[in-house]
Amino acid sequence: MSTAHQTAGPYWHLIDFPEWADLLREDGPNAGATGEPVIIQGVITDGDGALVTDAMVEIWHADPQGDYDAGFQGFGRCTTDAEGTFRFATLKPGPVPGRGNTLQAPHIQISIFARGLLSHLTTRLYFAGEPLNETDPLLALIPADRRSTIIAEPVSPGTWQLDIRLQGGAETVFLDI
Amino acid sequence: MSDPIPYARALPGTQPPLDAPAYGSTHSRAPRQAPIRAPHTLTEASSPRFSPQLLPGHADMSVVDGQAAMGERIIVAGRVLDEAGAPLRGSMVEVWQANSAGRYHHARDQHDAPLDPNFVGRARVFTDEDGRYSFTTIRPGAYPWRNHANAWRPVHIHFSLFGQGFAQRLITQMYFPGDPLLALDPIFLATADAEARQRLVAQFDLEVTQPDYALGYRFDIILRGPAATPFEEVHA
Ligand SMILES: [Fe+3]
Numbered sequence: 001m002s003t004a005h006q007t008a009g010p011y012w013h014l015i016d017f018p019e020w021a022d023l024l025r026e027d028g029p030n031a032g033a034t035g036e037p038v039i040i041q042g043v044i045t046d047g048d049g050a051l052v053t054d055a056m057v058e059i060w061h062a063d064p065q066g067d068y069d070a071g072f073q074g075f076g077r078c079t080t081d082a083e084g085t086f087r088f089a090t091l092k093p094g095p096v097p098g099r100g101n102t103l104q105a106p107h108i109q110i111s112i113f114a115r116g117l118l119s120h121l122t123t124r125l126y127f128a129g130e131p132l133n134e135t136d137p138l139l140a141l142i143p144a145d146r147r148s149t150i151i152a153e154p155v156s157p158g159t160w161q162l163d164i165r166l167q168g169g170a171e172t173v174f175l176d177i
Numbered sequence: 178m179s180d181p182i183p184y185a186r187a188l189p190g191t192q193p194p195l196d197a198p199a200y201g202s203t204h205s206r207a208p209r210q211a212p213i214r215a216p217h218t219l220t221e222a223s224s225p226r227f228s229p230q231l232l233p234g235h236a237d238m239s240v241v242d243g244q245a246a247m248g249e250r251i252i253v254a255g256r257v258l259d260e261a262g263a264p265l266r267g268s269m270v271e272v273w274q275a276n277s278a279g280r281y282h283h284a285r286d287q288h289d290a291p292l293d294p295n296f297v298g299r300a301r302v303f304t305d306e307d308g309r310y311s312f313t314t315i316r317p318g319a320y321p322w323r324n325h326a327n328a329w330r331p332v333h334i335h336f337s338l339f340g341q342g343f344a345q346r347l348i349t350q351m352y353f354p355g356d357p358l359l360a361l362d363p364i365f366l367a368t369a370d371a372e373a374r375q376r377l378v379a380q381f382d383l384e385v386t387q388p389d390y391a392l393g394y395r396f397d398i399i400l401r402g403p404a405a406t407p408f409e410e411v412h413a
Pocket residue numbers: 009011275330333335
């Protein structure tokens with residue numbers, strides 16, 4: 001039996017390292033890594049439409065070649081700010097092998113920890129316009145009318161936006177992993 | 178490339194639900210739609226590796242700049258294993274907590290209890306070859322919250338852990354034995370299974386206790402293990 005999750009609560013200290021939101025920082029594990037730089041950002045709202053300003057967001061993704069073990073550390077952590085916004089600077093991941101010789105479209109795993117979440121929420125971010133989205137095995141499991149909730153749109157060159165709605169209309173698709 | 182071995186799913190009742198009516202903050206934050214069950218791919222079966230070279234460990238919260246924090250000094254020690262009993266080696270364990278008066282060194286905490294200039298309340302340690310970790314701190318205080326009338330959180334320390342796959346990611350809380358607030362706490366009680374709840378409560382341990390220095394508590398943490406498959410025999 002695995003240990004039960006408990007909420008991270010509102011007073012978590014893991015955010016005392018704001019530089020972790022920049023995966024390309026000079027003193028970090030990925031200094032000098034090359035690829036397509038991207039900004040990943042979004043606003044988190046709750047079921048009342050209120051901004052979630054006390055969440056911790058973590059990302060995990062493959063390197064530009066689609067590898068998880070080749071040296072690039074696709075991990076980032078940040079807090080949502082007073083506008084409910086999270087923002088990461090990283091390199092766009094490549095396609096990752098799926099189960100059974102399938103190929104997954106480029107994606108970023110997102111975890112959300114906050115007061116009111118007894119265990120963290122997991123979702124993914126996909127990139128709009130990616131041809132592999134059409135055949136991605138996970139997107140195929142999601143009802144067509146909800147897929148857009150996990151597909152980020154470009155809002156300026158290199159900047160991708162994915163807003164997350166914890167509850168209610170257009171609720172984000174969360175994953176049971 | 179062979180497919181990663183999936184991680185086991187939780188037994189019913191052994192994890193808290195997202196929608197727990199007695200915990201008010203869940204009302205507008207728990208998703209209403211059922212999550213999509215995702216197969217475990219490399220994304221779920223790989224995890225960042227943190228090294229003490231890049232992120233130096235810090236195992237003693239009880240002293241800041243040579244000045245002792247106020248409160249009862251304690252040692253917390255335990256092992257991090259998966260459900261199959263395999264130790265998690267070299268795994269980063271992050272902890273954070275309130276001071277002995279029940280106040281976090283955190284901008285958001287406005288509880289009318291004193292801050293301690295000699296206590297920050299966060300540490301980072303790495304497990305050894307046997308999955309063992311330990312740190313020194315002071316016993317945190319209980320603190321009030323606004324969930325219901327006269328609501329107080331039981332004394333607790335927050336833990337954050339990474340396994341070998343992101344599907345093992347865990348944030349939990351360690352509680353203290355004999356705390357009368359446990360029986361009243363909607364967060365603790367949200368997990369239906371009594372044994373699963375009891376595993377969140379540390380045990381006093383004379384082996385961890387150091388003479389003339391600090392009481393010791395043992396808290397073992399179990400991350401998800403590999404799912405049993407029909408092709409695998411159970412080896413005694
Ligand atoms: Fe707390």
